[in-house]
Amino acid sequence: MNRFAIVALFVVFFASCRTQIKKEVDIIPRPQKIEIGNSVFKINSNLTINYEDDGSLGKTADYFSRLVENKLGLRINDAGKEENNSSIKLLYADDKSLFGEEGYKLSIKESGIKITAATGKGIFYGLQSLFQLMLTNRDENDIIELPEAEIADDAMFKYRGMHLDVGRHIFPVRFIKKYIDLLALYKFNTFHWHLTDDQGWRIEIKKYPRLTEIGAWRDQTLIGHGGKKPYKYDGEKYGGFYNQDEIRDIVKYAEERKITIIPEIEMPGHSMAALAAYPELACHPADFKVAERWGVFDDIYCAKDETFEFLENVLLEVMELFPSKYIHIGGDEAPKTKWKTSAVCQATIKREGLKDEQELQSYFIQRIGKFLNAHGRSIIGWDEILEGGLAANATLMSWRGTEGGIAAAMQGHDVIMTPGSYCYFDHYQANPETEPLAIGGYTSLEKVYYYNPIPDTLSRKEAKHILGAQANVWTEYMGTSEYVEYMILPRMAALAEVDWTYPANKDWGSFKNRVKEHFRIYDELGYDYCDHPFETINKPN
Ligand code: TNX
Numbered sequence: 001m002n003r004f005a006i007v008a009l010f011v012v013f014f015a016s017c018r019t020q021i022k023k024e025v026d027i028i029p030r031p032q033k034i035e036i037g038n039s040v041f042k043i044n045s046n047l048t049i050n051y052e053d054d055g056s057l058g059k060t061a062d063y064f065s066r067l068v069e070n071k072l073g074l075r076i077n078d079a080g081k082e083e084n085n086s087s088i089k090l091l092y093a094d095d096k097s098l099f100g101e102e103g104y105k106l107s108i109k110e111s112g113i114k115i116t117a118a119t120g121k122g123i124f125y126g127l128q129s130l131f132q133l134m135l136t137n138r139d140e141n142d143i144i145e146l147p148e149a150e151i152a153d154d155a156m157f158k159y160r161g162m163h164l165d166v167g168r169h170i171f172p173v174r175f176i177k178k179y180i181d182l183l184a185l186y187k188f189n190t191f192h193w194h195l196t197d198d199q200g201w202r203i204e205i206k207k208y209p210r211l212t213e214i215g216a217w218r219d220q221t222l223i224g225h226g227g228k229k230p231y232k233y234d235g236e237k238y239g240g241f242y243n244q245d246e247i248r249d250i251v252k253y254a255e256e257r258k259i260t261i262i263p264e265i266e267m268p269g270h271s272m273a274a275l276a277a278y279p280e281l282a283c284h285p286a287d288f289k290v291a292e293r294w295g296v297f298d299d300i301y302c303a304k305d306e307t308f309e310f311l312e313n314v315l316l317e318v319m320e321l322f323p324s325k326y327i328h329i330g331g332d333e334a335p336k337t338k339w340k341t342s343a344v345c346q347a348t349i350k351r352e353g354l355k356d357e358q359e360l361q362s363y364f365i366q367r368i369g370k371f372l373n374a375h376g377r378s379i380i381g382w383d384e385i386l387e388g389g390l391a392a393n394a395t396l397m398s399w400r401g402t403e404g405g406i407a408a409a410m411q412g413h414d415v416i417m418t419p420g421s422y423c424y425f426d427h428y429q430a431n432p433e434t435e436p437l438a439i440g441g442y443t444s445l446e447k448v449y450y451y452n453p454i455p456d457t458l459s460r461k462e463a464k465h466i467l468g469a470q471a472n473v474w475t476e477y478m479g480t481s482e483y484v485e486y487m488i489l490p491r492m493a494a495l496a497e498v499d500w501t502y503p504a505n506k507d508w509g510s511f512k513n514r515v516k517e518h519f520r521i522y523d524e525l526g527y528d529y530c531d532h533p534f535e536t537i538n539k540p541n
Contacts, residue, residue: 024510025149026136026517027129028493029187029500037148039110041087043074043134050079050086056120057090063256064127071525072134073142088113088130090123102189103154106130108146124258125187129153132185135521157453157468159416160499161190161262162492164484167197167273168294168475170240175481177253182488182527184257186496191254192328192470194264195242198272198291203263203321204243207313210277215290216241218273222293225437226476231293239290247321262380263322267311268301268364269334275299281307283342294476296333303364304344312371319375326395327372331365332382355388362388369394380416383408399423399472402455409458409465417469422451423495425487426474429530431537438477438487445515445533448494449508471495482528489522489529490515 025034049065051057058080065076079086089112093099096118104117104126115126129151138144162183164176171179183191195203201215217239223232242250254261271281272291279285283302291297301307318327336357339345349360361384369379369391380395383404390396395414398405405415417423420441427441453469471492478484493515497506512534522529 024513025133025147025151026514027132027151028511028514028518029497030505030507030510030514031129031151031153032502032505033150033152035150037109037150039148040145041108041110041113041148043144043146045075046077047074047088048077048079048086049088049090050082051090052092053081054092054120057123059256060120060124060127061090064131067131068134072138072144086112089115090127091116092123093118100154101158102187103152104129106149106151106153108133108149108151110148113146121189121258124184125153125155128185128187132518132521135524136517155187155500156502157466157499159190159468159470160188160496161192161416161418161468161470162188162488162495163192163194163418163470163472165194165197165473165475166202166242167194167200167266167270169479170200170202171481171484173242173246173250175484176250178481178527179484180250180254180257180259181525182492183259185521186492187500188496189259190470191259191261192264192472193261194266194328194474196264196266196273197270198297199294200239200241200290201273201277202241203247203265203318204241205314205317206244207317208278208310211274211314212241213277215273215277218290218292220292225439226294227440233292244317244321251322260324261322262324262326262328263318264328264330265311265314265318266330266332267368268303268307268361269296269332270330271301272297272299274301278310281310283338283345296335298335298337300334300338301364302342302344303339303348303360308367308371311368315368315372316375319372319377325378326380327377328380328397329365329368329372330382331361331385332399334361334384336361359388361385362391365394366391395467397470405466406455406457409462412465414465414467416467417453418472419451422448423469423471424474425471425491426477429487429491430532430535436483436486439474442537443491444536445491445494446508446536448491449497449506449511451495451498452503453498468499469495485528486530489527490518490533491530493518 049061051061068074068076093116099118102121104122106126106129107114115123117123133146134144137146199218201211205211220233220235221238223234251261275282276288276290279288281301282299339357352363354360365385372379378393380397383396383398383400386404390413396408397416397418399418402419405417409415426439427443428435428438454463454466
């Protein structure tokens, strides 16, 4: 081969690499199908949106216009049903059977943009993809040119969740909304709101005012890591709660973004804050304090009638506020020490013909489960609710590995996967020696990315019970909202791809490139994030 031919070959090779790269768009989670053309849609100041007016698409169009105006400073005119010359069209598909429940098609041509779906949710997700494209195709002069593209997309899992613990640290309403915005950006559909814990009760309950007068405040907080003795405290009163108006406002905000909020009211353990407010609910009432350090505490709700009456009344108010089908009732880490020495608990064990305290926990959860079922709701509980027998209709959240989830799915129960070593975003994401203080562990971005929620041991039928995966954000060591952002970004982007993208389309190399582009989105939207998530260290988790 002569020199000219070799050079020509190189040119062709590199040119094809370049077009290869251009074939990708920076959408996370990665869509099912993407075809990219050669032209572009240039966004100018005359953007208009139109939609079929079914009473709901108009609201979605309005949401999108506000989003684009706030974040990109671009006005979109609402053309209502006027189709003429509208640059963004939202349409319901004629043949709905061609679309999944949450699927959509996004078509970008030189002449305009069209989003088609069978449902309002699908349209909403199409708009999120469009929003990401607008953010990642903007140049230094704020000019946006979208590539010609045909995108067809749908969700792999129907439950795509992010959790947030506001018990250990509380965050302002405006941050809860900012968190929800991020869920929407990444097509999550569930926000699991952990509202009560030993260190703070965070939801106003009108019938029991002491829960927030007393239970929402701790006298001081542990400094440093909980595993390090002697304990040192900061001596500063800390606390707060969300009143019912704020909660209603947040539920509405989430609804507008197609996100269901599942509230969690912990029982029978992690209840020190409630016991500090109402000590009579304990087996051995004492002068309890709202917890000031992290861990698992022996005093838990006593399995007695007063407790059930209290919890049922609390749940009635919770159900008023949250329309979700599921209510999370916790169930984790409830030591049985106090139940062993309680006459009432022992009498209940005898009366109900239970074997031991483990079965009493099961009785406790089942009784609450029946109460919620009678009100048309279903319970979700952490995997300890397996012990002593699962309540009817209970959905299990598997956190201590995947075994609990596997066992529950084999018993025909629905399961949400949140195994600690893949889905705990309170673990370190980079070298612990140089990172800010976290609880421990090491869960890299890559590890999250490769998580597959469906265990190989399950049959096809059993695997249908795996609804999806969720990351848990426990906040013992996250005192500020900026630090919460830092811990979830970009790992949340990886989880989005675990939950949404079909396994055949997952690709770590491609994800790495796209996530780097998303750093720009975080900068643009004002989120903190870990900018060095690719380094790997030799630390097993
Ligand atoms: C275990 S996960 C807990 C939480 C802690 C977390 C820390 C679960 C159901 N319970 O109370 O915050 O570990 O990683």
